[in-house]
Amino acid sequence: MEDLVQLIDHLDAPEVVLVAHCHGSFPALGAADRRPERVSRIVYVSAPLPMDGFSVHGLVCEFEPDPAVRDGWRQRSEQVEDGWRLPPPSLDDAQARSSIAGVPADALARLVRLAAPQPLGTLTQPLRLSxxxxxxxxxxxxxTGTGMSIAMVESLVRSGDSRFQVLTEPHVAFFELDTGHWPMLSVPDGLAGVLLHAAAGEGQRVTA
Known part of the structure; x- marks a missing residue:
């Protein structure tokens, strides 16, 4: 998160649009919370909604109904190397943990080859927001290849959980892409188009 704050501080631009993929939603929101005057919009791509007081791991345990998924997170924490970092995923891990629908074989191989170890704290440290x-x-x-959709957001809002009411605010909008978890690899042109529409303030709204 501090790296993002430093990047924002050194960019020669009055405002920025932060685009966060997957668990990157947590440091992105944390950085925006510290530099709100510099951020014009946050775009979450195939990402969980970060919440104050939750870590990535805590959010999964709170809202993931599938015990197998929760166990998978527990098993990852048991693989920690040197007491603080998770090893990069293998090809089998990448295929098992997320939808790779539409990703060409060469792009998937490059993703795995360039993957780096991840500090465990990025998954277990709670996000603190002002x-x-x-x-x-x-x-x-x-x-949508991951099972996520705008219809799911509507269902969460109907559940009555006050934490999801923010999703009905007029400054919040949504898009769908018919692909898996890695749209920058599977549909790069489609993702670029969606990001431009998002930056322009377009998208579908959800009402309470």
Whole structure:
């Protein structure tokens, strides 16, 4: 998160649009919370909704109904090397942990080859927010190949959980892409188009 804050501070631009993929939603929101005057919008691509006081791991355990998924996270924490870092995923791991629909074989092989170890703290450290970014424009891009969709957001809102009411605010909009978890590899042109529409403030709204 601090790296993102430093990047924002050194960019020669009055405002930036932060685009976060997967668990990158946590440091992105954390950075926006610290520099809200510099961020014009946050776009979450195939990413969970970060919440104050939750870590990535805590959010999965709270809202993931599938015990196998939760066990998978526990098993990952048991693979820690040197007491602090997770090894990069193998090809089998990448295929098992997320939808790779539409990703060409050479792109998948490159993804695995360039993958780096990940500090365990990025998954277990809770996100602490001041609330400064609460009203920043936000866009969500759902990759339907992962089972996520705008209909799912509507279901969460109907559940009555107050934590999801923010998704009905007028500064929040959504898009769908018919692909798997890695749209930058499977449909790069489609993702680029969606990001431009998101930056322009377009997208589908959800009402309470």
């Amino acid at each position: 609330g400064a970014a609460a009203t920043l424009p936000m866009s969500g891009v759902f990759c």
